[in-house]
Amino acid sequence: MRVLGIDPGLTRCGMGVVDGTVGRPLTLVDVNVIRTPSAWAVPERLVYIEKGIEARLDEHQPDAVAIERIFARSDVSTIMGTAQAAGVAMVCAARRGLPIALHTPSEVKAAVSGNGRADKAQVGAMVTRILRLDAMPKPADAADALALAITHIWRGGAQSRIDAALAAARTRA
């Protein structure tokens, strides 16, 4: 399966695409970061992010999208923009009927490093090793997006399959 991982943010929105299945080596397909200047109005920044996500979805046609789950207790100065960027990412995926899974930072850290409290450097190092890359993806948002995609593949996408089945059932009802 091919998964697009998204680490949402207004200033930097990380996007990583990974191919693979549980128990086999995973492959990096694409990684990049959408950046928007803080001088822009928030609506414009969100539209720019939407266009960037749509372009990646068009190009890579993922089977599922994994987005970082945001908590209301996160950094207050950036939480609103992060939540809004995550909302835009969800809408982009849901409009296409793609399964969407939200993974918490702890789940992602635990999945790739075995330690739910791993730091950025540890996550980056594990992503580099898992995808057999020559160098650590930078910035951290890029590595985090790849870690989200890896987490999703390793968890077997069970939750997203359940959600998709429920969504399909509702559409038929």
Next chain:
Amino acid sequence: MRVLGIDPGLTRCGMGVVDGTVGRPLTLVDVNVIRTPSAWAVPERLVYIEKGIEARLDEHQPDAVAIERIFARSDVSTIMGTAQAAGVAMVCAARRGLPIALHTPSEVKAAVSGNGRADKAQVGAMVTRILRLDAMPKPADAADALALAITHIWRGGAQSRIDAALAAARTRA
């Protein structure tokens, strides 16, 4: 000018359209509330809200959109959904190049009632009087959306004109 006011929320998203200019009686064009069941997944709820907002924009072709400004200190249990619904509303308006203004609850209360700490009932009563309605719009989200549109017209849309000019300048640059 015609303004679409949006009181964002996942469970209830209020939308009110008001016609008028400063110093003249204002007219109610439309008011309604988009509701999504809490049993739905968040991405589906956001897509449903997006469709509802798009339908109102198509139908009423407003000159500007006024959205309630959300603060990170708001009710933690609903803040993420509210922020995401607000983000979707911003994207819908910005994609069409419409001027967008964010007004805080205090600004709206002060504009329609003269009291920045007015309660829901006072805001509803003033909206009813300003728009010469027979009954108070319900639920409160509907009245709040109309109050946002009224606030925007009475403030002369100055901020949104500045934002639109800046956005246009950037597009040309």
